[in-house]
Amino acid sequence: VKNDEIKTFDDLSSITHASVKSDILGIVNEGLNCYISSVLHLLSESFKDCDLSDHFMICDSNPSTCLACQLIKILNEMKMVKNEIRSVRITGLLDCIYEQMGYFNARDQEDCSEFLQKLLERLECFEECMLLPKITDRFDYQIKTVINCPTNTIRPVSAHCLECSQPDIVNLEGKILYTPFTKSIKKSLESQIESSRIACKCGNETYSRCYFSKLSDFLILSVGRYKHDDQKCIKIEDPINSSVFELKDGANSTKFEIIGCICHKGSEMVSGHYTWWVKYNGNFYTANDSIISPSDEKYSQNGSLFLLKVTKEQK
Helix, strand or coil, rough: HHHHHHCCCHHHHHHCCCCCCCCCCCCCCCCCCCHHHHHHHHHHHHHHCCCCCCCCHHHCCCHHHHHHHHHHHHHHHHCCCCCCEECCHHHHHHHHHHHHHCCCCCCCCCHHHHHHHHHHHHHHHHHHCCCCCCCCHCCCCEEEEEEEEEEEHCCCHHHHHCEEEEEECCCCCCCEEEEEEEEEEHHHCCCCCEEEEEEECCEEEEEECCCCCCCCCCCEEECEEEEEEECCCECCCCCCCCCCCEEEEEEEEEEEEEEEEEEEEECCCCEEEEEEEEEEEEEEEEECEEEEEEEEEHHHHEEEEEEEEEEEECC
């Protein structure tokens, strides 16, 4: 990609020219659905190796009114890009979302993180009914807290401090990890697994340590870009470092690589405009509705919802 072809975050809101040739399909904006389109791009990237077409064989619902049927149809189209087709319409899926997901409607734009959370919950319902394979499991994470008291290292097992010899406590779990905004994705993630010193009931000073007890193929990270100041909600516009990083836990380390993110331009999450940034075959692209444009790694620093590829390395 040449430097003069790269579009900045500010440029993208006014692009009107045709998409560049790529294997990424744009999504037509039917009106206030950019938050939905950006989530579809995230799911398309996450499920690109999944064949979900068996759903059509076992679903006895009317395909035009089945949320899963319409979603799989769109995801299949996004995987099978043809040269003459540069964008896809999602009218049928939107009808299902507005009809069956209550809170969302055609008149209002909503927060993409909230929509993704609700959509994943609906997909879990299809999984429980055996209408979809366990595809949402690839986003699962769990953070546990372990309390380490020196009493337990200098006394026999029978004399262990009962206060801190309890099993590790589940602190957080889910499919989207919500973190505060910091200067880097790494620091935002580390803020959820920090160790802290505490006073134990046995009289010793001890510490609690948080760690990832479960990580799947991907981690979805929602970074809080809003803060309340003097009864006002203010958006944090600062860039966030999105470089590849590792977190170590003893002899093991886990590599996190950002492969896609949803960016938002505007002062409020329920207004403005959402776009999708993705790293694809070594190149960077942004999807602004039906327009696919060359981009660069710097664009991801504007992100608020990140898709991280997780690679576990044991030494």
